Amino acid sequence: MFVLDSITHRLRRGCQTMAYPDGPAPALPDRHGGALRVEAARCPDGCAECIPVCPTQAIARPPGRTTSLDLGRCLFCSACVEACPHGAIEQTGDHRLAARSREDLVLGEKGGEEVRLARALDEKLRRLFGRSLRLRQVSAGGCNACEADINVLGTIGWDLGRFGIQFVASPRHADGLVITGPVSRNMELALRKTYEATPEPKIVIAIGACAIAGGPFVDSPEVRNGASAVVPVDLFIPGCPPHPITILDGLLRLLGRLDEKAAGRPAAGA
Amino acid sequence: MSAVSFLLLPNPSSTPWADVPEFRMRDFLAATAGELDRGGRLCAWFGVPEDAPGGAAVRIVVAIAFDNDNTLEVARSEPVRGSYPALTVTHPQAHLFEREVWEQHGLEPAGHPWLKPVRKDHGAGPAVGDFFRVDGREIHEVAVGPVHAGIIEPGHFRFQCSGEEVLHLEIALGFQHRGIEEALPGGPHPATLSRIETASGDASIAHATAYATVLETLAGCEAPLRAQWIRALALELERMANHAGDIGALAGDVAFLPTASACGKIRGDFLNLTAILCGNRFGRGLVRPGGCRHDLEPDRLRRLGQRLAPAIADVEEASRWFWDAASVRSRFEFVGVVTPRQATEMGLVGPAARACGLVRDIRFDHPAGWYRFAQPPVAVWPGGDVFARARVRWLELQRSGRFLTDELANGPEGEIRAEIPPAAPDSLAIALVEGWRGEVCHAALTGADGRFRRYKIVDPSFHNWTGLALALRGQAVSDFPICNKSFNLSYCGFDL
Numbered sequence: 001m002f003v004l005d006s007i008t009h010r011l012r013r014g015c016q017t018m019a020y021p022d023g024p025a026p027a028l029p030d031r032h033g034g035a036l037r038v039e040a041a042r043c044p045d046g047c048a049e050c051i052p053v054c055p056t057q058a059i060a061r062p063p064g065r066t067t068s069l070d071l072g073r074c075l076f077c078s079a080c081v082e083a084c085p086h087g088a089i090e091q092t093g094d095h096r097l098a099a100r101s102r103e104d105l106v107l108g109e110k111g112g113e114e115v116r117l118a119r120a121l122d123e124k125l126r127r128l129f130g131r132s133l134r135l136r137q138v139s140a141g142g143c144n145a146c147e148a149d150i151n152v153l154g155t156i157g158w159d160l161g162r163f164g165i166q167f168v169a170s171p172r173h174a175d176g177l178v179i180t181g182p183v184s185r186n187m188e189l190a191l192r193k194t195y196e197a198t199p200e201p202k203i204v205i206a207i208g209a210c211a212i213a214g215g216p217f218v219d220s221p222e223v224r225n226g227a228s229a230v231v232p233v234d235l236f237i238p239g240c241p242p243h244p245i246t247i248l249d250g251l252l253r254l255l256g257r258l259d260e261k262a263a264g265r266p267a268a269g270a
Numbered sequence: 271m272s273a274v275s276f277l278l279l280p281n282p283s284s285t286p287w288a289d290v291p292e293f294r295m296r297d298f299l300a301a302t303a304g305e306l307d308r309g310g311r312l313c314a315w316f317g318v319p320e321d322a323p324g325g326a327a328v329r330i331v332v333a334i335a336f337d338n339d340n341t342l343e344v345a346r347s348e349p350v351r352g353s354y355p356a357l358t359v360t361h362p363q364a365h366l367f368e369r370e371v372w373e374q375h376g377l378e379p380a381g382h383p384w385l386k387p388v389r390k391d392h393g394a395g396p397a398v399g400d401f402f403r404v405d406g407r408e409i410h411e412v413a414v415g416p417v418h419a420g421i422i423e424p425g426h427f428r429f430q431c432s433g434e435e436v437l438h439l440e441i442a443l444g445f446q447h448r449g450i451e452e453a454l455p456g457g458p459h460p461a462t463l464s465r466i467e468t469a470s471g472d473a474s475i476a477h478a479t480a481y482a483t484v485l486e487t488l489a490g491c492e493a494p495l496r497a498q499w500i501r502a503l504a505l506e507l508e509r510m511a512n513h514a515g516d517i518g519a520l521a522g523d524v525a526f527l528p529t530a531s532a533c534g535k536i537r538g539d540f541l542n543l544t545a546i547l548c549g550n551r552f553g554r555g556l557v558r559p560g561g562c563r564h565d566l567e568p569d570r571l572r573r574l575g576q577r578l579a580p581a582i583a584d585v586e587e588a589s590r591w592f593w594d595a596a597s598v599r600s601r602f603e604f605v606g607v608v609t610p611r612q613a614t615e616m617g618l619v620g621p622a623a624r625a626c627g628l629v630r631d632i633r634f635d636h637p638a639g640w641y642r643f644a645q646p647p648v649a650v651w652p653g654g655d656v657f658a659r660a661r662v663r664w665l666e667l668q669r670s671g672r673f674l675t676d677e678l679a680n681g682p683e684g685e686i687r688a689e690i691p692p693a694a695p696d697s698l699a700i701a702l703v704e705g706w707r708g709e710v711c712h713a714a715l716t717g718a719d720g721r722f723r724r725y726k727i728v729d730p731s732f733h734n735w736t737g738l739a740l741a742l743r744g745q746a747v748s749d750f751p752i753c754n755k756s757f758n759l760s761y762c763g764f765d766l
Contacts, residue, residue, distance in 0.1 A: 002594065006528055009591065016535060029542070031549025031564060055461045075464055077555050137421040141448050143471025143762050144423055145552045148515075148541075151421050155534035169419035184765075186389075186396050186445045187424055190416045216464035222449035240464075240554060241471075244538075 017159045021258055025095060025245050032243065033078055033091030035115055040066035040108035042088035050080035050089060056209070056218050068108040071097065071115060072212040072226075075240040098237045098250030102212075102228070105236060118235055120256030125201060129175055130255050132164040135205070136174035136198065140191050141223055142181030146208035146241040150178065153244055165251060171195075176203035176234075182210040182223035183230055195231045205235040205254070207247060212236045276305060276334070276343035281636035282701035283342075284487040287715060290331070290346050290698055295354050298347040302332050305343060306361050310334035311630070312617050313342070313702065313711045315367035316726040317375040322349035328375040331726075333700055333713060337635040342700060353378035363617030366732060389444035389765050396444030397426035404430040404437050412747060416445045423761035431747050439742040439750075441735050446765035454725035458485070467554050470729050470763030475501070475508045475544075476705030477727070478557035480712040483638065483701035485559040488693035488716060493639075494685040497561035502640035503677060504544060504553050506670040509706040511540035513663040513670075514585050516758050520660050521592050523752045524601040532588035539581040546574050561687030575678050582671040589664050602657035606741035606753035609654055618737045620708015620730045621666065622757055624650045625658035632704035641704075644680070646673040654741075659756040693720040705730060707760065729763030 018026060028034050043066070050067075051059050058073035059080060069080070069089065081089050096117055099105050104116035120126060139147050153160040154167065168174050171194045183191060195204070206227040209215035214225035227233050237250040252258045275291050293301060306312065313335045317328040327349035334343045356379030357364040368379040370388045379385065389396065397416065410431055416424035426442040450465050466481040467474040479501050486493055493501075518533025541551035548556035548564045556562055566574070592598050608618070613626035623630050631648040633641045649665035651658040693716050700713045708730030717723040738757045742750060 005594075006591065009528060009587070013532070029545035029549045029551075031547075032545065033549060052460070055464045057460075075554070076550075077464070138417055139421075139423045139446075141446050141762070142423060143468040144760065145468070145471035145474070147421050147423065148472060149551065152534070152538050152541075155538060156531045157535045157538060167421055171417075181446070182448060184445060184447055186447050186765075187416065189395055190424065190445065194417055210468075216461050216468055217448045217450075218461075220449045220453055222447055222452075240468075240550075241552070243551070 016156045017162070018157060020245070021252060025249070028093060028095050028243055028245070033076065033081070034093040034095055035097050036069060036071060036074065036081070036107060037090045037092050037114050038067070038069045038107035039088050039113050040068065041110060042086045043067045044086065047086065049083045049085060053079040053083045055079070056216060066108055068106050070213065071105040071107060071238050072102055072236055073209060073215070073218065074238060075209055075216065095243060095245045096249050097239065097242065097246050098235055098253055100235060102236065105212075105238060118250060118253045121203070121254055125203070126256050128201065129203070130257065133255065134166055134168045134173055134175045135178050136171045136176070136194065137167055137178045137180070138191050138194050140179060140181040140187035140211075140227070141184035141217070142208070142210060146180040146211070149241045149244050150180070150207065150247060153248055158244060158248065160248070163252065163255070163257065171197040172199070174198050174202070176205065177231070178205045178207055179211045179227040179231075180207050182214040182217045182220070182225060183227055184223050188224060188230055191227075191230055203234045203254075204231050205237065205250070206233045207237045208242060209238060209240045212238060215240060275301060276345045279342045279344060279700065280340070281342055281632070281638050282483045282487045282699065284490070284694060284697050284699035285344070286694075287696045287698050290344055292346050292348060295347050295350045298330065298345065299355065299357055301345065302334070302357060303361060305334050306363070309338065310336055310343065312363045312367065313709065314700070314713050314726055314728050315364060315371065316713070316724070317371045317377060318346075318715060318724045319375060320349040325351070327351045328371070328377050330371065331698070331713070331715070333711070335636065335702070337630045340635055342636065342702070344698065344700065350377065353380040355380055356382040358382050362615050366736070387444065389447040397442040401428045401440050401442070402430070402438055406432075408432050409437070425761045427750070429742070429747055429750075434746040434748065436742045436745050436747050436750075439739045441739055443735070443761060443764050446762040448762070448766065450766040451725060451727060454722050457722045457725070463558070469727055469766060470731070470760040471552060472512055473508065473705040473707060473710065473760065473763065475504045475553040475557060476703050476710045477712075478553070479505060479639070480701045480703045480710045482557050482559045483703070484699045484712050484714045485693060486690055487699045487701060488697055488714065489690040490694065491688065491690055493561040494688055495682045496684045497686045498639040499677070499681050500547070500562045500566055500686065501557055503566070503674060504547055504556055505703070505705070506646075506674050507540055507544045508553060510585075510667055510670050511537050511544065512706045513667045514540055516663055516755065517585075517589055517592065517660065517667070519755050519758070520656070520752060521598070523755050524598055526592060526595060526598050529588050529592040532584065536581060536585045536588060539577070539584070543574060543577055543581065546570060546577070558687065560690040561685070563687070565686045566681065571678060571681070578674060578678070582675070585667055589667070593664070599657065601752065602660060603655060605656045605749050606745060606756060607653070607655045608737050608741050612740050613654065613737065616736045616740070617733050619733045620704070621659060621662045622708065622734045622737050624648065625662045626654040627652040632702045632709050636702050638701065638703070640677075644673065644677060646670055656752050656756040695720045707731060707758070708734065727766060729760055729766070731759040731764045734759050735764060
């Protein structure tokens with residue numbers, strides 16, 4: 001009876017895995033806003049309305065230079081978008097945010113108004129990891145939100161396993177690390193040891209504002225302002241926490257597994 | 271000791287620092303012990319550094335809750351230094367609080383049975399140092415962490431085992447310490463709210479609500495009713511998301527896959543409901559001192575209601591498979607038992623306490639905000655085992671679901687945000703919120719300039735980790751995962 005019930009339930013529910021990346025990406029919540037676009041050319045001389053409202057000092061305007069916004073530090077609170085009287089900072093609604101270097105997340109200059117999205121790994125690493133990537137996650141001061149949204153990727157709706165990506169229990173079994181949290185000083189040694197225990201070649205992915213640059217805890221004496229202070233990072237995925245679609249986009253982008261036509265935003269903003 | 275000498279307060283409240291009764295240290299300890307003996311529960315016990323004649327000293331502030339009387343009590347000690355006879359010896363629920371004050375201010379609780387740092391790295395890492403050891407030829411030690419096998423936060427567990435049986439478990443935390451409290455004096459700073467929201471990131475609404483309430487109380491005002499309503503909706507959504515996730519995780523740990531896979535997705539459905547409110551799946555940016563940042567317009571309200579009903583139905587169905595399975599029940603029953611007496615003595619809170627038959631729920635005992643007008647019934651189950659902790663979550667899922675369904679239709683009209691006046695100087699404010707893990711307590715003391723002089727956060731996990739250690743006594747070490755999951759405590763909320 002019970003077995004029959006289970007099978008019936010299972011059949012009735014059907015396949016719950018989303019069509020992405022073959023179909024469209026699930027939409028971000030309307031109040032999320034997605035990636036920011038910063039056009040420093042619109043900032044009049046002397047305007048600094050956005051700078052004090054940012055909780056993580058992600059926006060800077062050094063004398064004689066243009067305004068720049070570091071999306072790696074950004075918590076996506078949109079306070080700056082509201083504060084800007086000149087429309088220089090806009091929300092694009094785009095879920096794609098992952099970048100290969102910290103500089104690619106700094107927005108503002110002409111030609112650099114948007115995130116320079118991550119390019120795929122080189123041919124050799126792609127051959128190794130492209131169809132099978134085993135990752136070890138290390139939370140180093142993470143608040144459990146980035147962790148939760150990484151866990152979500154393993155559920156039936158997202159089914160990370162269909163891409164050959166799997167989170168494993170030991171660094172010895174891993175091809176790379178996923179780091180969350182600002183790297184608390186008390187986790188620095190454990191993170192370093194986990195990294196050393198991962199066999200070469202290996203990659204490191206920093207997920208969330210904390211792991212990229214310290215997030216809300218930037219410059220706290222108890223943290224190292226992100227993973228880069230301890231290990232070399234190959235992929236940065238911004239957000240507080242990043243939406244699961246942003247994380248998945250980053251992982252697939254790194255592995256060169258995204259067909260932009262199907263998985264990207266409509267061509268307008270790309 | 272006379273009960274009248276402690277200052278009686280409702281939740282939340284603010285009072286001039288000068289009005290908080292001050293005791294000589296000896297009397298303070300005796301009075302606190304007396305209040306705990308007559309049924310009080312320790313909500314907070316923290317130090318306030320003070321320049322006293324003869325150099326730096328520290329005052330201890332205590333907040334005690336009387337759940338049946340719906341009241342809080344506060345008192346403070348004279349400035350002291352050096353050492354004092356530990357309260358823990360007679361009242362174990364003080365054990366971590368006294369260790370914390372010792373670590374933060376150097377005030378030694380003499381005779382404390384296990385005086386160790388709570389969070390700080392003393393050179394080599396929090397787990398390096400002495401652990402309680404059981405000796406004997408048959409005894410072996412199992413060390414787990416800080417880095418765990420799953421995608422979870424770091425902590426260290428040290429088991430003393432005789433064969434499979436755990437004789438003692440010591441939990442060493444501190445790996446997640448980010449210095450939240452240390453950074454708060456002189457605040458609020460621009461990053462303060464974001465730090466509070468990430469104090470324990472899966473309880474962002476609970477912590478942000480406590481923080482906003484503290485600031486509003488200090489300013490002598492309240493958030494508009496509509497904002498209080500929105501906060502309550504968000505808090506219940508947070509509870510449902512986490513409880514649904516926990517039911518799924520417990521099912522996963524006993525290899526009952528239908529519920530595990532369904533609940534993993536349903537958790538996400540609840541997080542997405544929170545995202546309808548504010549764009550962020552964890553509710554960040556919703557609660558602001560003075561109210562809420564986003565309104566729930568009619569169209570959005572309709573959308574929320576439409577998606578809430580199927581999410582509730584889904585979680586009901588997925589949990590029913592689980593409760594109907596004898597194999598699940600037999601793995602959960604009589605495993606990881608905490609007795610009501612242990613729960614009372616250690617001051618457990620939230621679902622962990624309610625699963626021991628204790629009726630304690632801030633929404634009911636010390637209602638604030640919207641909960642003054644409506645409360646879901648308190649979900650209690652006797653037994654104290656993994657089964658009871660799962661059962662309480664299940665009851666809360668049902669009751670929060672019903673509460674949300676009712677309250678969505680009851681939203682008051684009006685503003686969602688008010689400008690709040692500056693905080694009162696030299697005042698002590700305290701606010702309690704029932705987060706999904708239990709009581710979130712925030713207390714703030716302002717200085718002459720109205721800025722924070724001291725800010726204390728007590729996450730429910732601070733009370734409850736000891737419950738997990740007790741639950742493991744006499745258990746098979748292989749039952750640790752389901753015991754741990756049944757509590758699902760916060761590492762960063764403890765470490766701050």
